[in-house]
Each structure stands twice: as C-alpha cells, then as structure tokens.
Amino acid sequence: MTGETLGEMTGETVSGNAVVISEVTAGYGRTTVLRGLSARLPRCGVTAVVGPNGSGKSTLLGVLAGTVRPSRGTVEHAAPGRPGYVVQRDAVSDAMPITVRDTVAMGRWALRGPWRRLTAQDWSIVDACMAMLDVTPLAARHLSTLSGGQRQRVLLAQGLAQEPALLLLDEPTTGLDMNAKHHITSVLDREKARGVTIVHATHDLTAAMRADHCLLLDGGRLVAEGPPESVLTPRTLERVFEYAVRPTDAAPRTAEAKP
Numbered sequence: 290m291t292g293e294t295l296g297e298m299t300g301e302t303v304s305g306n307a308v309v310i311s312e313v314t315a316g317y318g319r320t321t322v323l324r325g326l327s328a329r330l331p332r333c334g335v336t337a338v339v340g341p342n343g344s345g346k347s348t349l350l351g352v353l354a355g356t357v358r359p360s361r362g363t364v365e366h367a368a369p370g371r372p373g374y375v376v377q378r379d380a381v382s383d384a385m386p387i388t389v390r391d392t393v394a395m396g397r398w399a400l401r402g403p404w405r406r407l408t409a410q411d412w413s414i415v416d417a418c419m420a421m422l423d424v425t426p427l428a429a430r431h432l433s434t435l436s437g438g439q440r441q442r443v444l445l446a447q448g449l450a451q452e453p454a455l456l457l458l459d460e461p462t463t464g465l466d467m468n469a470k471h472h473i474t475s476v477l478d479r480e481k482a483r484g485v486t487i488v489h490a491t492h493d494l495t496a497a498m499r500a501d502h503c504l505l506l507d508g509g510r511l512v513a514e515g516p517p518e519s520v521l522t523p524r525t526l527e528r529v530f531e532y533a534v535r536p537t538d539a540a541p542r543t544a545e546a547k548p
C-alpha cells in the first residue's frame with residue numbers, strides 16, 4: 290500500500306479526519322463488493338475515489354451515505370448529521386414527475402424530515418443553491434425533460450441545499466462539457482473553502498490529481514491511499530487499470546480499465 294499502512298492507522302480515532310473506515314465488508318445480498326476496507330478521509334479536504342469499473346467506488350459512497358450497510362467493520366463520522374449524497378445522474382428515475390425547484394428542495398426535506406413544512410429560510414437556501422449551479426431558469430421544468438448536464442447540476446444543487454458537513458459525489462463531472470465541468474469544479478472549491486469535506490468517485494485522473502487525498506480501489510480492496518501524486522503513479526495505474534502509461538502521460542485525463 291502506498292502512503293501510511295493500515296497497521297499504522299490502528300488505534301486512530303476520528304479526530305482530525307471526517308471519517309474513519311475500519312475493516313468494512315459490504316455488498317448487496319450475497320454479493321460481497323468491499324472486502325475488509327480501511328481508510329480515512331481528511332476533514333475539510335477533497336478525497337478522490339479512483340478505480341476501474343466495478344471496483345466498488347459507488348458502493349463505498351453508499352456505505353459512507355448509510356444506504357449500504359456493512360456486514361462487517363465500522364464507519365465513524367466526526368460530524369453529526371446526514372451526509373449530502375449526489376448519486377450518478379442516470380440513477381435518478383425519469384418517471385418522477387417533479388420540478389427542478391422541488392428536486393432541490395428535497396435537500397431541505399432531508400434535513401428537516403418529511404413532515405415539517407419548509408420555512409422561508411429553507412426556500413431562500415433552495416433558491417441560492419439553484420442560482421449557484423445556474424439552474425434558476427429551469428426551476429419549473431420537470432427533471433425528466435433536462436439534459437444530462439443540466440440534471441447533474443440540479444442534483445448537485447440538491448446536495449448543497451442540505452448544507453452537509455460531508456458531501457458525497459458519484460462521478461459529478463462525467464459526460465459534462467468543459468464549461469459545465471469548470472463550473473462544478475469551482476462550486477466544489479468554494480464548498481471546500483467553507484470547510485465542507487468532499488468525497489468524489491471519479492474516472493477523471495486530472496480531477497483526482499487536484500484532490501487532497503486519494504483512495505485507489507481494485508476488486509473491492511484498497512490498493513493505495515494517500516496524496517494523489519503518491520497513489521496515482523504510473524506503476525499503480527498500470528497495475529490496476531492495465532493502462533500503459535507513456536512518458537507523455539504526465540497528467541493522464543481518463544483511465545478506463547481494459548475490457
């Protein structure tokens with residue numbers, strides 16, 4: 290393992306970290322995905338989760354969000370409250386007859402509970418988050434009528450409306466054009482500066498290299514953890530992705546596992 294070993298983490302408390310994951314095994318029914326995974330996520334920093342398709346990145350985010358329950362191991366969160374969880378945009382059903390503004394408002398319901406009325410302050414946070422992601426003109430549109438990139442921005446606005454201490458993002462910029470990518474990156478930079486801890490699963494190695502911390506997964510196991518430049522080395526990339534790194538690939542853009 291690159292960086293500090295799991296053994297060195299033994300006995301560590303959650304202090305100084307947003308989350309400490311210890312020996313977590315998790316999956317779906319009889320399918321085990323994560324296998325004895327231990328890691329820590331620095332507080333107020335950005336952690337990139339990288340790995341080939343099917344390596345368990347989304348499952349790890351599900352464990353952190355509390356939607357996938359580990360069969361073994363523990364997850365300790367430093368901050369109380371539910372994490373904000375922005376799923377992959379394809380994971381949201383097209384059949385939901387819901388407007389953009391109501392979709393963003395769901396972030397406030399998640400905070401208040403479904404039986405409480407939203408206050409004027411809640412609605413002003415909803416409107417501010419829509420403005421931040423540039424989706425105000427889409428407020429009355431149904432989610433199902435939006436393009437992939439527009440939908441992605443709405444889902445991120447929903448996550449921000451929750452005002453979480455921990456924001457979990459599943460491939461937040463995949464398939465976006467350069468402008469949209471840049472916009473989302475700058476919004477996330479602002480959230481980090483406000484003290485939010487961000488964890489994002491990504492195939493974009495340039496985005497991963499900008500993170501403060503990186504987890505590299507393969508086959509549901511942690512291959513390496515630490516600063517991105519010490520985790521995403523030509524050697525580890527080649528091993529995990531079977532990706533031949535050439536000398537010109539100083540900043541490889543996208544890593545896809547060989548079929």
Ligand SMILES: Nc1ncnc2c1ncn2[C@@H]1O[C@H](COP(=O)(O)OP(=O)(O)OP(=O)(O)O)[C@@H](O)[C@H]1O
Nearest residue numbers: 317320322340341342343344345346347348349490
């Ligand atoms: N709801 C589910 N039920 C059963 N198996 C699932 C479910 N979700 C994911 N899996 C399986 O768990 C494994 C890990 O999937 P996961 O989505 O966590 O990987 P990933 O690294 O996020 O992949 P990708 O890069 O393709 O998004 C895969 O083999 C997948 O088929």
